[in-house]
Amino acid sequence: MNALLEASRLIFDPYVLWVIAASAAFGMFVGAMPGLTATMATALLVPVTFFMDPVPALGAIVTATAMAIFAGDIPAALLRIPGTPASAAYTDESYAMSKNGQLDLNLGVNLVFSVLGGFVGVAILIICAPALAEVAINFSSFEYFWLALLGLTCAVFMTSDVPLKGITSLLFGLAVNCIGIDPAAGYPRFTFGSVELLQGISFIPAMIGMFALSELLRGMVHADATGAVIAQRIGNIFSGVFGVFKRYWFNFLRGSAIGVLIGALPGAGADIAAWISFAISKRFSKEPEKFGTGHIEGIVDATSANNSALGGAWIPALVFGIPGDSITAIVIGVLYMKGMNPGPTVFLQNPQFIYAVFIIFVLANILMLPLGWIAIKGGKQLLRVPRNVLLPVILMFCLVGSYAMTNSVYGVIMMVVMGLIGWLMEEHGFPIAPAILGLVLGEMLEQNFMTSMIKADGAFVMFFERPIAATLGVVTLLIWGTMLWRGIKGRPATLSEVAPAP
Amino acid sequence: MRANDAIAGLVLIVLSIVMIALTASFPDFPGQKYGPSLFPRILGAGLIVCGGILIWNGLTARRMGAPWVELAPWVREPRRLVTFFLVLALLLLYIFAAETVGFIPLALLFLVTLFLWLGVRPWIAAATAVVGTFTIYWFFATLLRVPLPRGWLNSIL
Numbered sequence: 001m002n003a004l005l006e007a008s009r010l011i012f013d014p015y016v017l018w019v020i021a022a023s024a025a026f027g028m029f030v031g032a033m034p035g036l037t038a039t040m041a042t043a044l045l046v047p048v049t050f051f052m053d054p055v056p057a058l059g060a061i062v063t064a065t066a067m068a069i070f071a072g073d074i075p076a077a078l079l080r081i082p083g084t085p086a087s088a089a090y091t092d093e094s095y096a097m098s099k100n101g102q103l104d105l106n107l108g109v110n111l112v113f114s115v116l117g118g119f120v121g122v123a124i125l126i127i128c129a130p131a132l133a134e135v136a137i138n139f140s141s142f143e144y145f146w147l148a149l150l151g152l153t154c155a156v157f158m159t160s161d162v163p164l165k166g167i168t169s170l171l172f173g174l175a176v177n178c179i180g181i182d183p184a185a186g187y188p189r190f191t192f193g194s195v196e197l198l199q200g201i202s203f204i205p206a207m208i209g210m211f212a213l214s215e216l217l218r219g220m221v222h223a224d225a226t227g228a229v230i231a232q233r234i235g236n237i238f239s240g241v242f243g244v245f246k247r248y249w250f251n252f253l254r255g256s257a258i259g260v261l262i263g264a265l266p267g268a269g270a271d272i273a274a275w276i277s278f279a280i281s282k283r284f285s286k287e288p289e290k291f292g293t294g295h296i297e298g299i300v301d302a303t304s305a306n307n308s309a310l311g312g313a314w315i316p317a318l319v320f321g322i323p324g325d326s327i328t329a330i331v332i333g334v335l336y337m338k339g340m341n342p343g344p345t346v347f348l349q350n351p352q353f354i355y356a357v358f359i360i361f362v363l364a365n366i367l368m369l370p371l372g373w374i375a376i377k378g379g380k381q382l383l384r385v386p387r388n389v390l391l392p393v394i395l396m397f398c399l400v401g402s403y404a405m406t407n408s409v410y411g412v413i414m415m416v417v418m419g420l421i422g423w424l425m426e427e428h429g430f431p432i433a434p435a436i437l438g439l440v441l442g443e444m445l446e447q448n449f450m451t452s453m454i455k456a457d458g459a460f461v462m463f464f465e466r467p468i469a470a471t472l473g474v475v476t477l478l479i480w481g482t483m484l485w486r487g488i489k490g491r492p493a494t495l496s497e498v499a500p501a502p
Numbered sequence: 503m504r505a506n507d508a509i510a511g512l513v514l515i516v517l518s519i520v521m522i523a524l525t526a527s528f529p530d531f532p533g534q535k536y537g538p539s540l541f542p543r544i545l546g547a548g549l550i551v552c553g554g555i556l557i558w559n560g561l562t563a564r565r566m567g568a569p570w571v572e573l574a575p576w577v578r579e580p581r582r583l584v585t586f587f588l589v590l591a592l593l594l595l596y597i598f599a600a601e602t603v604g605f606i607p608l609a610l611l612f613l614v615t616l617f618l619w620l621g622v623r624p625w626i627a628a629a630t631a632v633v634g635t636f637t638i639y640w641f642f643a644t645l646l647r648v649p650l651p652r653g654w655l656n657s658i659l
Contacts, residue, residue, distance in 0.1 A: 051646045164559070168514065168552040175521060175545045182538040185531055189538060190524060220589055221582045223620050388620035392613055393634050395589070399596060399612075400605075400638055404648040409597050416593050427504055427574070446541045453536045 007355035010055045011363070019056040020063045020360065024367050027064030028375045031071030032382050033390065034081040035219045038068035038270070039326045043208045044394070046334055047401030050204075054338050055356045061334070062357065063364040065327050066118055069270050069306050070372055073110040074379045077103060078230050086270035086306040089278040096294030098230050108237035109244050109296055110303045111372040113252055117304030118365035120256035121263065121311025126358050129347075132319045135468075136344040141455065142463055144320075145448040146472035148441050151322040153479050155267025155437040162429060163483055169430045173438020174445070176201055183443050184450035196410045203333040205402035205414040206439065210432055211326065212398045213419025216391055223388045229380055237376060244296055251281055251300045259305030263312025267433050269325025270306035277305035311361060318342055318354060321444060326433055329440045504572045508560025514553035522546040588619060604653020605643075609635040 010016065023045065030041040041064045049057035072083030073094065080095035082088040097106040139147070152174075156166035179190045180200030191197040245252065255277040262273040281301035282291045291298055313324025314331075321342035323329035335342045340350060347354055375382065402415035422432055456462035464470040525539035525546075564570070576582040592612050599608060610631050617627035642648040 047642075048646065164552060164555055168549065168556070171545050171548045171552060172514075175518075175542065175549065178521075178542045178545065182541075185538045187528060187538040189528065189542065190521070217586060217589060220616075220620070221576050221585050223585070386622070388622050389617065389626070389630055392616035392620070393630070395616070396609060396613060396634065396638060399593070400642050400648070400650065403600075403650065404642055404646065407649055409600050412593070412597050412600070416590075416597065420590075428507075428510055429504075430510075449541065450536060453540070454534060458535070 003351035004355050006352040007359055010352060010356050011059065011359050016056045016059055019052070020059045020363065020367070023060035023064040024067050024364065024371055027067030028071045028371055029382065030064070031068030032074045032083050032375060032379065033385070034075050034079065034083055035215065035387070035391075036394070037084045037211070037215065038065045038072070038086065039330070040212045040215060041065060041068045042327050042330045043204070043211045044397060044401060046204050046207070046330060047404045049334065050337065050405065054335075054340060054353055055360075057334060057338070058331070058353070058357055059360045061327070061331055062360045063367070066307065066310055066361070066364040067368060067371065069310060070111065070114040070303075070368055071375055073114070073303060074107065074376060075383055077106050077110070078379055079383060084271075086274050086309075087303075088271065089274040090299045090302045093292065093294065093299055095230075096292065097296065097299075098232065098294075100294040101232070102294065102296075103230065103232045104235045104237045105240045105244070105296065106299065107234065107376045108239070108241045109299060111237065111369065111376065112241045112245070113255075113300055113304045114307045114372070115365050115368050116252060117256045117259060117307035118311065118361070118368065120253075120304070121260050121308035122358065122361035122365065123311075124260045124308075125311040125314055125361065129315050129318050129354070132315065133344040133347040136319055137348070139344070139468070140466065141448040141451040142466055142469040143472060144444065145452050145463070146469055146476055147320055147322060148445040148448060150472055150476045150479075151266035151316070151320075152434070152437055152441060152445070153476055154265045155434045157479055157483065158262075158265055158268035158272060163487060165428075165430045166434050169425065169432070170434035170438045172430075173435035174442045175438075176435075177439050177442025178446075183447040184454075196406070196408075200443075201418075201439065202406055202411055202414050203439065204330075204337075204405045205411040206418040207330050207333065207436070208398050208402050209415040209417065209419030210422035210436065212394070213415055214422035214426060214432075216395050216398070217419070217423050219387065219391050220395075223391055229383055234376060234379070237373070244300065248297055248300045251297060252304050255281065255301035255304035256308040258301075259308035260312035260315075262305070263309030264315045264324050266316060266322050266324055267437055269313055269327065270309040273309035273312075274302040274306040278302040307365075314357065314361075318346070318357065319344060323437065323440055326436055329436050332440055503574060503577060506560045506564060506568060506570045506572075507556045508564065509570065511553040511556030511558075511560060514549050514556065518546040518549040518553065521549075585619065588616070592616065600651045600653070602653055603651075604655050605650040606635060606639060606655055607653065609638065 027041055030036045031038060042061055045060050045064055049060050068084055069086050072087035075081050075083040076087045076091040077094040077098050080091060082091045094106050152170055156163055156170055179197055181198060182189050188198055258277040258280065259273040262268050262276060263270065278298045278301060281298040282288050285291065285297055313328045316322040316324050317328035317332055321332060323332050332342055340346060340353065398415065399412055402411040405411045425432055452463060464473050522543055525542050528537060528539040530537045592615065596608055596612065613631035613634055614627055617631060618624065639650065643650045
């Protein structure tokens with residue numbers, strides 16, 4: 001209880017509240033601009049939060065991402081372009097509703113169910129995380145090895161439509177992570193005499209490169225492409241929303257639950273949660289024929305799911321240090337930089353930080369209602385910001401941000417190299433998320449693998465001797481087996497088949 | 503631009519072989535079977551297997567008539583191609599000239615060039631570049647105390 005009071009004291013401080021409000025506005029803006037994603041918002045925020053205490057830093061990231069995922073729905077309805085990939089699943093449906101004259105209802109439903117979905121996500125996070133942390137406190141290197149491997153397996157299983165390319169991307173990320181001092185013996189690997197490479201690839205510039213620079217390169221090339229904003233007055237967005245809730249409350253609960261589950265699975269975040277919950281909504285709907293004509297039902301499922309996925313992704317991130325999506329992957333990098341190694345021990349040693357994250361999530365979702373209303377009202381003006389002015393400024397920001405992380409040009413070099421690699425990978429159909437997960441989890445995987453190998457000393461049975469380790473190991477091997485089997489049979493081997501590549 | 507999977511696979515295999523060759527010089531630790539070379543070698547082996555399958559898939563696709571290199575539509579439009587390389591050139595310029603020239607002149611050049619190339623009207627381009635550069639400088643150098651390179655303006659700042 002003391003920790004809870006301490007957490008509130010940390011948050012209800014004018015400076016922290018100011019940071020939260022500013023990041024909320026920033027998140028709304030980035031989310032509403034097509035081509036700028038929630039992950040990019042996080043990567044751009046990190047150089048700024050780097051100079052803050054842990055609580056305002058976490059507050060900025062949590063708030064900005066929650067807002068961005070909702071704000072992505074606005075251009076979907078007005079322009080038929082999703083603001084973030086998380087809104088892509090129901091962009092056509094939203095736009096169809098706008099054309100049918102239901103723009104107000106659509107935006108109202110998106111806002112209210114985003115807020116409600118966010119609350120479900122944080123509620124499950126608050127219930128599950130401490131309970132899981134109590135189990136995790138007894139884990140040894142064997143459990144952590146399997147857990148990391150299971151996380152990486154999920155990343156491949158969830159995100160890539162061609163599993164081979166997902167696995168390649170994952171191995172590539174792990175290999176890049178080998179650069180620097182090795183975690184078991186302390187020997188410098190692949191540093192080629194460079195002092196800067198000794199500490200490994202600087203994580204944040206690499207993220208800015210892969211998530212922001214590669215996206216900006218694509219955006220700049222098509223900077224002249226603009227959509228036509230739908231010419232409809234926005235009226236009272238809240239009328240009729242309660243009726244939708246009464247009719248589709250079950251869809252809301254189902255969508256939120258699926259969102260949390262998919263968010264919590266490593267590698268898959270809000271975008272895949274939206275695709276899958278939309279597909280499930282259509283499959284089990286009483287009126288599937290109405291989907292695609294501007295029907296609200298699937299939107300309720302998917303817009304709840306993408307916001308609840310955000311909370312879900314923090315469960316494995318806080319408890320095991322395994323990111324649930326690419327946003328929490330960056331968060332874990334930030335936590336390490338702040339000397340707070342995520343894992344069950346944080347729950348014992350610094351519980352006030354955990355409670356602070358919970359409170360910020362609740363605050364962010366409360367704040368979303370008025371701010372979202374403002375963003376919707378100003379949506380048309382917001383979308384008039386010219387891309388050819390915006391993109392160069394953001395590029396400049398990336399440049400300075402990665403410079404700030406190392407206080408030298410080394411950060412910029414890292415960003416450019418990783419940005420080009422990320423761009424090339426996407427051009428060739430290699431998903432980026434597994435590589436990022438490999439970069440984040442590489443050290444944990446290798447350290448626990450080496451410790452376990454040395455403990456086992458050739459007796460591989462030891463990897464399966466402890467009950468939880470055995471279960472995790474068997475599940476991991478089963479997933480690999482299923483993927484292989486389905487791959488050989490020529491059937492879709494991964495879950496992402498429902499989510500066609502954009 | 504999209505090269506055939508076989509090319510991607512070949513590049514991966516070459517890189518993996520280099521990586522594994524480099525691990526040969528890693529020391530072993532007395533009394534222990536597993537040293538710092540184990541993990542990179544496992545990854546290298548995995549990448550070689552993936553590269554092999556990629557080559558196989560790429561060659562199969564090639565026999566079905568897929569080209570070695572497939573160009574995205576925007577590559578054929580010179581204007582867009584120039585945009586792409588202009589961005590890269592400006593980034594490289596920043597990397598090499600930042601210490602001597604300094605942040606402010608380079609950022610101004612960077613923004614004005616990109617704005618004008620992307621078709622922003624000159625006076626808006628100039629005004630936004632000045633405001634943008636000084637806002638970013640104020641935010642990072644003054645507020646967050648990042649030592650942005652001063653270069654030419656060292657005596658003034």
